[in-house]
Amino acid sequence: MSTTEKTRYSDEELQEFKELILEKLAKAKQDFEMYKNEVTHANSNDTQGTSPTFHSLEDGVAVLSKEEASRQAERAQKFIANLQAALVRIENKTYGICRETGKLIPKERLMAVPHATLSIEAKQKNK
Numbered sequence: 001m002s003t004t005e006k007t008r009y010s011d012e013e014l015q016e017f018k019e020l021i022l023e024k025l026a027k028a029k030q031d032f033e034m035y036k037n038e039v040t041h042a043n044s045n046d047t048q049g050t051s052p053t054f055h056s057l058e059d060g061v062a063v064l065s066k067e068e069a070s071r072q073a074e075r076a077q078k079f080i081a082n083l084q085a086a087l088v089r090i091e092n093k094t095y096g097i098c099r100e101t102g103k104l105i106p107k108e109r110l111m112a113v114p115h116a117t118l119s120i121e122a123k124q125k126n127k
Helices: 011-040 052-091 107-112 120-125
Strands: none
Touching: 011 052, 011 107
16 A cells, blocks of 8 residues: 555644744734725825815825725735634644545645645636
8 A cells, every 4th residue: 555645744744834824824914904004094194285186186096095905904814814724724634635626735736825725626627
C-alpha cells in the first residue's frame, strides 16, 4: 500500500497553513477596520465656506468613496468569515480536502487561496 494517495495533510502541514491563515486574518481584520472607519468618518472633510459647486462635487466624491469603502468592508468581512471557517477545518483535520471530489487540494492552491474548499477541477466544473 505504498502507492496510496494521501487523504489529508499532516499535522505539521496543517500548522503551516494555520500560521498563513492567521497572518491573513490579522491583515483582513486591519483592512476591515480601516474601511469601516472610512465609511463612518467619510464626511469629516469640512467644505463649509467653499463655493456651492465645489461643495456638491465634494459631496459626490464622498458618497462614491463611502460606497467603495462599504463594498471593500463587505468583501473584507466575507474574507474574514472564510478564513475563520478554514481554521475550523484545520482543527477538524478536514482542511484542504475538496468538498466535491474528496481529494486533496494541491498545496500551491491553498498557499495562494488558503480558504479554498474546491480543487481547480471542481471549481471549473461548476462554472
